[in-house]
Amino acid sequence: MKTTLIITSFLLALSAPVAFAAGAGDHDHGSMHGAAYSFGEPGKAAEVTRTIKVGMGDDMKFVFDPPIGSIKRGETIRFEVSNAGKQVHEFSVGDAASQRAHAAMMKKMPDMKHDADPSAVTLEPGKSGSVIWKFSKAPQGDIVFACQKPGHYEAGMVHKAKLK
Numbered sequence: 001m002k003t004t005l006i007i008t009s010f011l012l013a014l015s016a017p018v019a020f021a022a023g024a025g026d027h028d029h030g031s032m033h034g035a036a037y038s039f040g041e042p043g044k045a046a047e048v049t050r051t052i053k054v055g056m057g058d059d060m061k062f063v064f065d066p067p068i069g070s071i072k073r074g075e076t077i078r079f080e081v082s083n084a085g086k087q088v089h090e091f092s093v094g095d096a097a098s099q100r101a102h103a104a105m106m107k108k109m110p111d112m113k114h115d116a117d118p119s120a121v122t123l124e125p126g127k128s129g130s131v132i133w134k135f136s137k138a139p140q141g142d143i144v145f146a147c148q149k150p151g152h153y154e155a156g157m158v159h160k161a162k163l164k
């Protein structure tokens with residue numbers, strides 16, 4: 001419960017300045033419902049337009065199958081994520097700002113899971129899970145997929161995709 005509260009307040013703290021920076025005239029009423037994200041919103045299974053397998057391993061790489069290429073604004077993607085490694089890995093959807101904040105938080109709480117965060121999944125070795133994300137908002141810069149277990153982003157567990 002404590003972790004959930006921490007994550008929720010983190011997300012609120014994170015999203016508020018980003019949403020504000022997104023600019024006047026771009027009022028997002030969706031953000032009034034729970035946590036808001038600068039890079040889209042949790043997707044619905046019924047609205048999935050493509051499914052991509054994401055492999056993670058101790059070689060510190062994401063393998064997208066098929067390759068994700070660029071993302072069309074508004075599309076909903078189901079990521080079927082599996083961890084073939086012997087370490088815990090995570091797959092999180094974000095943008096440069098959210099991933100920076102996420103990395104800072106993971107440094108303080110390296111064992112945190114993302115059960116309360118629909119934009120990320122944390123997987124024990126051999127496990128799989130999924131994230132369904134609607135790319136309804138254009139962030140500043142690229143969409144950034146990352147594993148923020150300490151040191152993993154730096155070792156290569158990051159992938160950037162253009163949102164068009």
Ligand SMILES: [Cu+2]
Binds near residue numbers: 088148149152157
């Ligand atoms: Cu990792």
